[in-house]
Amino acid sequence: MLPPAVRALARNVPTVAPVPNKGLIAVTGSQAAEFLNGVVSTHVSPSNPHHSFSAFLHAQGRVLHDIFLYSQPSATGKPGYIIEYDNRTVEDVPSILPMLQRYVLRAKVKLRDVSSEYDVWAAWGSEKEKLWETERHWKSVRSGVFEPVWDAEGPSPWGSEPGVLRDRRAVGLGERLLVNKGDRPRAASTHDIGSESDYILHRILRGVPEGVTDIIPGHSFPMESNMDLMGGLDFRKGCYVGQELTVRTYHTGMVRKRIFPVMLHQHPRRESDTELQIHDVILSPHLDIRTHLQPATDGTPRPRPRGTGKLLTSEKGVGLALLRMEHVDAVMKGDAQLEIESSDGEHKTNYGVTPWRPSWWPVTEPESELY
Template sequence: MNVPTVVRSLVRSTPTIAPVPHRALLSVTGSQAGEFLNGVVASSVPPSRDSHFYTAFLHAQGRVLHDAFIHSYTSPEGKRGYLIEYDSRPSEAPPLLSTLKRYVLRSKVRLRDVSDEYDVWSAWGSETEKGWETAREWVNASSGAAEPVWKHEQESEWPWGNGPNALRDRRAVGMGHRLVVRKGDRPSQCSTHDTAAEEDYLLHRILHGVPEGNTDIVPMHSFPMDSNLDIMGALDFRKGCYVGQELTVRTYHTGIIRKRIFPVQIQPSIDFLSDIDIKAVNKAAPTEDSPRTRPRGTGKLLSSTQGVGLALLRLEHVAAVEEDRASLEFDLMSSDGGSSSKYAVRPWRPDWWPSFSVNEQ
């Protein structure tokens, strides 16, 4: 993982398991559950009902409502279906359950909120993950979008896994497994892994460059590719119609992606900031070979902990930082409102990422 030297000490080197906070779960059962989901999610539903996957629900205008894991599921009554796992915190997006019910119509589908019945955990760092985690291959579009290429000739090789209650988290290399257990139970991995806190899971995904939930992928405002949902495997640009498809596919083929979410180092170190504007500052007078960075727009710090975070940044500003033509920073007022402190923001690129362009556009 291409982590700056000063933050390498934050990476946990032992098998670790941690609860994932703020997660809601909806069950989708019925003979047409797969067909129903395929019409409303941004990725393709796998042919086998045993297969898990990662996806997104989009607004009709192409903005993100929720990023979501879809777990293969068998209800206590023995009914086959899926569990939709997504951020439970209130947002500008309408409630997902009521949104999905609008699309059921005459489909043989039953939707139910089962958030009170299950907990979600993340486990990572085990040697067993190396058996299925492979080097990434990519399909790159002229817009700057990038799709992972999954090779799964056999059902057992499905990238997100087929095992009961254990989804392979392929959003980034090294993310581990996503686990769903009955409410109040502890996963079996607790006997072989160090048990960590919720904040350790936040740090884990920041270090791997993985945005998640309402804080990082702001409902009704975020665009899918700006939020890295393409490189994390949540989008299928070749499937049939789904809600939000038109703008997403048009951007893929004819648009230009100008922003991405990057992991960043914050100096001096600070904890638990979010929704902070980041500005680009030119370091020197422009030359013909090194033009001045345009100040238009700002970045946004989304999540942070222990001096690292995730930030939505303009690609032209990232390019200027990488070429040492500009710096990124934000100001924070003191608690008494009398003075402000300046913080430097330095983005880095995880080594699992595709080589999408960060040149000025």
């Protein structure tokens, strides 16, 4: 369930829309699955090929690329995969193809850029999604990490139909489609045609970060980026790049930040406003979000809250933001407000930032300390 202020933004009819900024790499050969299993953050089974959501991490456990893996056998039936990734260049972050080529060594695999052969589309809102979109079950640990629990005996939750991936990162995301370059997907005959912005708004409303703006390469920790909630981490598979720190956080660490969907609105709010009114605005990414504590009932001053948040992607007055969970809990209890300052070079404008917790997330106990 979405907050009342943003419900009108959701597209509630079957929609298909192009997904922007995507590159594609084909990985083929008799050892394609074994090769990928050694470098991505989820299990890739040689005996049961299927699609999945995953990530490449660097040795210190931070995310380099969030990716989708499409099981895509070659024309001769040999094992193969297509990696979908954000193809925007980031300074000091290795391009994905040269990075993978360094890992090949003697593995019997071939790597090829196929970005010129396919487009990526997203489709959502159809009745057929209800056939596979099952109720979420979770496994949790004291560190605050959550894992979706899928039916081990059933088919892959992400599907295996060539070119059609069930996007299980969040409830209601729909499907991801690989389509021949320049073509429209078959679903275009039964769905409304949306824009790239419609897709971005669709995933924001479900609290799903994606790509280099939201999951900053070389800086973002996987759990803080909700990779665990979205099913992009396997804490029990064998060794892979970045595994050590990820598993250590799972067992002995503590997740204190997460990416939340947020509303951007007037700050401070007028007392006459009975409901929050969002501003139809798109702000520059990575602006600081400050936390302001409400005065104590007895007038006692409170110390300044620890740290700031970061605005990530925004669209039509909603966005995604990396926030300390204790700050979010304080806002939801009415003990704090969040604020962001935007400048066009001449004028500065302050906006209020109000997060909400996606309804598909597991229930957690609130943090007790704010400062």
